Amino acid sequence: MRYIDEKDAGQIPGRLLSENEQFAFACHPGISCFNQCCRNLNLYLYPYDVIRLKNCLGISSGTFIDTYTHVVLREGSFFPHVLLAMAENGEKTCPFLTDEGCRVYPDRPQTCRAFPVEQAVYFEAGKPRLLHYFRPPEFCRGQAEACYWTVKSWEADQNAGFYNQMTVEWAEVLGLFSQDPWGEEGPYGQKAKMAFMAVYNVDDFRQFVLESSFLSRFKVKPDLRLKIKNDDVALLRLGLAWIKLMVFGIRTTQLSPKK
Ligand code: SF4
Ligand code: SF4
Structure with a gap:
């Protein structure tokens, strides 16, 4: 892109x-x-x-x-x-x-x-x-x-309509990476690996979301939460929101930290 x-x-x-x-x-x-x-x-x-x-x-x-x-x-x-x-x-x-x-x-x-x-x-x-x-x-x-x-x-x-829509959603996140967000940990650190998993390896990300403390630490928009077990696109959207929050500190309506 x-x-x-x-x-x-x-x-x-x-x-x-x-x-x-x-x-x-x-x-x-x-x-x-x-x-x-x-x-x-x-x-x-x-x-x-x-x-x-x-x-x-x-x-x-x-x-x-x-x-x-x-x-x-x-x-x-x-x-x-x-x-x-x-x-x-x-x-x-x-x-x-x-x-x-x-x-x-x-x-x-x-x-x-x-x-x-x-x-x-x-x-x-x-x-x-x-x-x-x-x-x-x-x-x-x-x-x-x-x-x-x-x-x-x-x-x-x-x-190609839905593909284009997903490209735009991905472009919005990828565009944030025009500056180095990784700090001392660098682009091969744990945070970078998690970010890659969240968007390119949805099956591992699903396991991480469902089997770790993720859902007790983050508030996921209800309609998204209902779908993530079986719907790869919903999970990808959660992954995009998670990168925004975890890497860039951007809250979205889809995901926010629990108090
Ligand atoms: S898209 Fe590929 S196969 Fe089709 S006309 Fe062009 S070169 Fe040939
Ligand atoms: S996936 Fe491979 S074989 Fe199929 S259209 Fe693209 S380049 Fe051609």
Whole structure:
């Protein structure tokens, strides 16, 4: 996710799409470049991507992170990036690519869903807003098809509305990490590990919330508390609120310390 100042919106590669601006695109198995885009990618996974993928594969979030991702902390960054690990073959194909296409298609990550549109985030009155850039790679023949979309109609076609909503909620928290919040403990300390767990490893976070003193120390908004046992999205939202409180001291309506 790229954070920008709104004034720099025109400097980002690709065509910045306004609300009703159209772009041409269609992708289908008969196209000459079919599957070419699913290899050798720097594919960033967001917390909601991990929930969808681990549930699609029927594995825990911890197993998913260990098996399918690289977790990297880049210099100058204060929260790790999670990248989908490409297969160790000559073409570095996506681990979910088959001859017939994507085997996790209904649960494919946000980046794949938005493609050939890329997103950037800027803050307006403290709230994250998404910008959309049409940016297919040159080899993508889909851009020559006479099928026309706007940002909204493409989002609807790709079932991306809820993904975008979760991206905005995640962007709000990730944006707080533009400054180093870890102090002497550093980005590999216990607090940082807990914060990572809270958003990227919801199954371990659930166990932590339900089996530690968490619920006796924190007041959780009632409707959220009812859902956290079985609902991964509710748990992720609790995790986001917990990071705000634990790392940045920001109280929300979802979570506050008990007196
Ligand atoms: S390169 Fe473009 S048209 Fe070809 S398969 Fe990928 S998205 Fe579809
Ligand atoms: S998850 Fe699916 S759509 Fe995304 S790169 Fe992998 S195979 Fe392609």
